[in-house]
Amino acid sequence: MATPQMTPETPAAPLRVGLFGTGPWAARVHGPALAAHPEVELTGVWGRRPEAAGALAKELSTRAYADKELSTRAYADADALIADVDVAAFALPPDVQAEIAARAARAGRHLLLDKPVATKTRTARALADAAAGVASVVFFTLRFSAASAPWLAEQAAVDDWFTASAQWLGSIHAPDAKSPYAASPWRREKGALWDVGPHALSLLLPALGDVTSVTAAARGPLDTVHLLLGHASGASSVATLSLTAPEQAGGVTVELRGASGVATLPEVWGDGPLDAYARAVDALLTAARTGVPHACDVRFGLRVTEILAEAEALLG
Known part of the structure; x- marks a missing residue:
């Protein structure tokens, strides 16, 4: 059953959402935010581990989110969940996400994706092609944060940036770190380039323009990488990415410099990922109902994958 094309005149009826994924990010952010959102109905949960899908569906059905009564059930088959919803939301490893999202x-089905949309360019391109007729939003956290999104919009309106630097230093794989995300196999395999690299690019590209050249890519300690990028505006940027930084050295900074002066990213997490994800849901609903693509749609996600794949090739 195909989802009807939404138009500006379409009544804003709640859309049925299926959540694909059962890991910590799904349990802590995606599931609670979808369950609480007043304009969607969280129909079901699917995961690669049926027992985890059952546990998460039960939790989301029995816990109260904004006084909203829910009945969310576990699905044993991903395609069965696709058939029962209007929107497919993903909290899966990127290349697992890409294959199921293309089917959806x-x-x-409209798509609420996580970053990166895929780690292979051909896979990301196939997903983008499949999604040409539906609305899509990729959840780059700070693009939807109440603290950082207005700041980024202001910087994107400035046309004289000369250079920029971005540091995204996480500690989830640092020695002795105890993060709930440390057990993620794809993060351990792909490292900071693919986990936090998308975040850095999601902030640099709106301000400086598309990346026209990955001039250099070099490895630092453990999984740390350094990127030197050229942008369509003529500006250059440097990005340092890590998931293995000492906890005392961790943090996120973005600094833009140009004729207008220096602009520094404000307190990045603002009201937290739950509220940021709720804004991503809002953005998807708007795109679905108006037919106007969001700036963080699957095509933007494809471009991020293309840039990171080029950097990965340089790293060897």
């Missing part, structure tokens, strides 16, 4: 898009 071909079935007419």
Whole structure:
């Protein structure tokens, strides 16, 4: 059953959402935010581990989110969940996400994706092609944060940036770190380039323009990488990315310099990922109902994958 094309005149009826994924990010952010959102109905949960899907569905059905009564059930088959919803939301490893999301898009389902959309360019391009007829939003956390999104919009309106630097230093894989995300196999395999690199690019590209050249890519300690990028505006940027920084050295900074002066990213997390994800849901609903693509749609996600794949090739 294909989802009907939404138009500006379409009544804003709640959309049925299926959550694909059962890990810590799904349990702590995606699931609670979807369950609490007043304009969606969280229909079901699917995961690669049926027992985890059952546990998460039960939790989301029995806990109260904004006084909203829920009945969310576990699905044993991903395609069965696709058939029962209007929107497919993902909290899966990127290349698992891409394959299932492409199936959902071909079935007419709108897509709420996580970053990166895929770690292979051909896979990301196939997903973007499949999603050409549906609305899509990729959840780059700080693009939807109440603290950082207005700041970024202001910087994107400035046309004389000369250079920029971005440091995204996480500690989830640092020695002795105890993060709930440390057990993620794909993060351990792909490292900071693919986990936090998308975040850095999601802030640099709106301000400086598309990346026209990955001039250099070099490895630092453990999984740390350094990127030197050229941008369409003529500006250059440097990005340092890590998931293995000492906890005392961790943090996120972005600094832009140009004729207008120096602009520094404000307190990045603001009201936290739950509220940021709720804004991503809002953005997807608007795109679905108006037919106007969001700036962080799957095509933007594809471009981020292309840039990171080029950097990965330079790293060897």
